[in-house]
Amino acid sequence: MHLDARELDDNTVIEGDLCIVGAGAAGISMALDWNKSGKKVILLEGGGFEYDSEIQDLYSGNSTGQKYYPLRSCRLHLFGGTTGHWGGMCAPFDPIDFKIRSWVPDSGWPITLEDLVPFYTKAQNLFELDAYNYEFQYWQEKYPGLTPFPLDKNIIWSKMWQFSPPTRFGKTYKETIVKSPNIYLYTYANLTKIIANEEVRGIKQLIVKNHEGKTHKVRAKNFVLACGAIQNARMLLASRGQAKKGIGNDRDLVGRYFMEHLEVKSAQLWLKKTFSTELYTFDYSTRKPRAELALNESIQEEARILNGSASLTPLVIAKQQTPLIDVWSNKDPRKSYDRLVANFRESREKNDTWKDENGNRAFELYTRMEQAPNPNSRIVLSAERDALGVPRPQLHWELTELDKYSIRKMYHILGEQMGKANVGRIKLEEFLWDENDNSMPDQLGGGWHHMGTTRMSADRNKGVVDANCKVHGISNLFIAGSGCFSTAGAPNPTLTLVALSLRLSDYLKTS
């Protein structure tokens, strides 16, 4: 069922069993999991079914520290959320991503990869992917042309990716949600405040508003914040009053540990001879799986580096491409998206020698690496307020020595392995030459992946939510999404954040 909150009487009280705030990948996945469950599910979306500039503006905010994209255009504020313009790259986290690593401060999740596997399988279906299988051998049987470089398997492995069409949740699941007998979707219902009970041990109700001046109250047994890592933290921090520092923020952890993926052109790979790189190159037409070069767990431990991978793009294409951080600079997400698409398209059209049937011998190596957890990398509230009276978010994106060291070391290892196998040589980008330079270049971007601001830990002194994504100390408040990630992992977060949300959904059903 769909209701437009602008058309309700002012001060309407909405009641249900479960209230999910945010209709993006996490929120819609959870709602679908409750479809026809007999429970009344309230799904709140701040925007509508179409892009609305006034609504999008509620995401505006400033950033300091490492150069970052405009916060206004990082995420889409409408039904379907950022799946409206995501790329569809999917891969699960690796086992090491969940472990405590002595060389990575604040690493370790209270759950393991095994805990997520059943939910990864379900998430695969939502994203219209193939089987939950990311083993290279499985894909090589399907596509015999996929051939890895003859590198030492004890050191380098092929990290496989699958590609969603990409599924636009706003279009694909609208009908199911709207026709559901028990899901009540309210559009133009923007959360502005979380009201706790007197002891601040549980949530009593939410206040939602819209630009038409309507204010409504939402009451439910359980509440799930699924608004994205920045907005979730922002809403907890902004709900000050009963809790001095904000809801769930007794330990001053909400908003801290903001993480992104470190994405940057890092090196060139020059092959001695042409080699079939079908395994490593992205095919726009078929979107068949591809691999990135990654280092084995034991090598990461030995080198004391973060988890990451390197993708290959023919150098003739890559040289035509502007760094993403400079492409995605418009505050209007539609304009930034158009520039992004044009950047990729034009780079392939300007010089088409990459199509040479003899193949390419030179490739750009592009890093995708987790950011080390860092409490100083954080979301705080700005003094400025949005049109609905909520303080705007302010991001301070701060990287550490370990981030830079890990990128440099990864390419040293890759370079040694390429030489050892006599496949070719690697040339590092200039920002990686000086071992004493810990700064990151301005061309470093992120993947528009916001993580860690309500991090998971079994210890309430170290995390905002517990292993079930419940806010420590609050009986009926849960967080869905990548804000719960304790560490960022190497792959894009969407598949994992949906798997984690489905696990939360399962917990709420059975607890």
Next chain:
Amino acid sequence: MLSLFGLFISLVGIWYYKLKSATGRDLRHPIDLAEICDQNTLINIGNTYRRLTDENNKKHLEELLLKDAEIHSSEIKIGLKTKVMEDFTTGNTILIDGWLLSITEARQCALLSISVAK
């Protein structure tokens, strides 16, 4: 008799000269890297290597290459190629102008840059 002896000496001399020239060519020709980088890049790598290290002397570099590779003059190409791959295995590498190279091939570039300078 004398002329036959002279001819023999001459032939030995020519053989020795040719072998020495071939040895010199092989020492200053990083065979695998040369398939990737053009001559100018190899020379630039050699110049940078000499600047970064104190290995700036032709004879010294030749000695290092031959000694490290433990090779005989007849097997120089194979020996150096093997040594380069060993360098990558053991981490005996250096970053020059961004290139992650084996020390052996960097020294070969250094020799090349000296010969070109002369």
